[in-house]
Amino acid sequence: MDLTPPPGAPPAPYGVRHPSTYPVPPRYGFPETPMERTTRLRPIGPEPRHRARTAAAAACVVLGLGLIGGAAAGAWLTDDASASSGADTSWSTARSAWHSLPVDTLFPRTLQGRGAGPGAADRVWTRLGVAADSDCAEALDPLLVRALGPVGCERVVRATYTDATRSTVTTVGMVFTEADAAAMRALGTRFTDQKLGERKDLMPRTYPVPGTVAERFGAAQRGSWTTHVVTGAPVLVYAVSGFADGRAVTDPQPAALAMARGATTAVAQAGLGNDAEGVADRVERALRTRVADGTEKKPR
Numbered sequence: 001m002d003l004t005p006p007p008g009a010p011p012a013p014y015g016v017r018h019p020s021t022y023p024v025p026p027r028y029g030f031p032e033t034p035m036e037r038t039t040r041l042r043p044i045g046p047e048p049r050h051r052a053r054t055a056a057a058a059a060c061v062v063l064g065l066g067l068i069g070g071a072a073a074g075a076w077l078t079d080d081a082s083a084s085s086g087a088d089t090s091w092s093t094a095r096s097a098w099h100s101l102p103v104d105t106l107f108p109r110t111l112q113g114r115g116a117g118p119g120a121a122d123r124v125w126t127r128l129g130v131a132a133d134s135d136c137a138e139a140l141d142p143l144l145v146r147a148l149g150p151v152g153c154e155r156v157v158r159a160t161y162t163d164a165t166r167s168t169v170t171t172v173g174m175v176f177t178e179a180d181a182a183a184m185r186a187l188g189t190r191f192t193d194q195k196l197g198e199r200k201d202l203m204p205r206t207y208p209v210p211g212t213v214a215e216r217f218g219a220a221q222r223g224s225w226t227t228h229v230v231t232g233a234p235v236l237v238y239a240v241s242g243f244a245d246g247r248a249v250t251d252p253q254p255a256a257l258a259m260a261r262g263a264t265t266a267v268a269q270a271g272l273g274n275d276a277e278g279v280a281d282r283v284e285r286a287l288r289t290r291v292a293d294g295t296e297k298k299p300r
Helices: 046-095 143-145 181-193 273-299
Strands: 110-113 124-128 155-163 168-176 224-227 235-243
Touching: 046 273, 110 273, 124 273, 168 273, 181 224, 224 273, 235 273
Parallel strands: none
Antiparallel strands: 110 124, 124 155, 155 168, 168 235, 224 235
16 A cells, blocks of 8 residues: 655654545544554454453353263263173173073072962972073974064073972973064063963973983973063073873963962962973073173173
């Protein structure tokens, strides 16, 4: 910009430019000299100060919220990842339990049933034998295999117990599936809604143990049964009970009906429903406890 005074203009005082050379009127009450344009800061009026501080405050708030939000999101993601990792570990531990846990852990030699018998009487069951692990086609009836189709079948393990009087026998089994958590929940819902556990054509098979009181425990001797779809694990636990003397049962009952108040059938009065439910429940508890302990002990 040309700062030369126009022709005929009176001289300006030393150090001050001629007024006609200003492109705009001076602000804030005093003019800037050429030297002041580089050595003196422009005074800040009230409005600019307010805007500057507001902008600075807003920036701090945004930055703070961003840091807090980032920290919270990080914590949430970390917790979620840890929970997911824990669930995956537990699921994996349960799925491999059939070959990774000792037999005495899967099927304890003795099961204590405090208040588990008819009339809340105590029960004790002693293991008679353990079958070799097998596939579903060998261990289960075809229709039950079909019902478990959506979750797949990896392996089945079974054992047979007798009560303290050696008058009843109970086979308990665990079906280890190939399903994820959602599929197992869907299976549980299906068994409940459609009452699949009460259907006689889906009754589990027995495991007769040669040389014991259970050697005559076959299909005709099945008196009561129960099926548990385990939540939190890819496992289905079942149990089926009968008389140890080999007598046939013409009208078997699911455990829930045989244990109902006022039930008077021979199956109910003999406590076969209590045997099936009690043995299945305690085997399932042992599995849950061991899987939980194994998961907690794994390094993170």
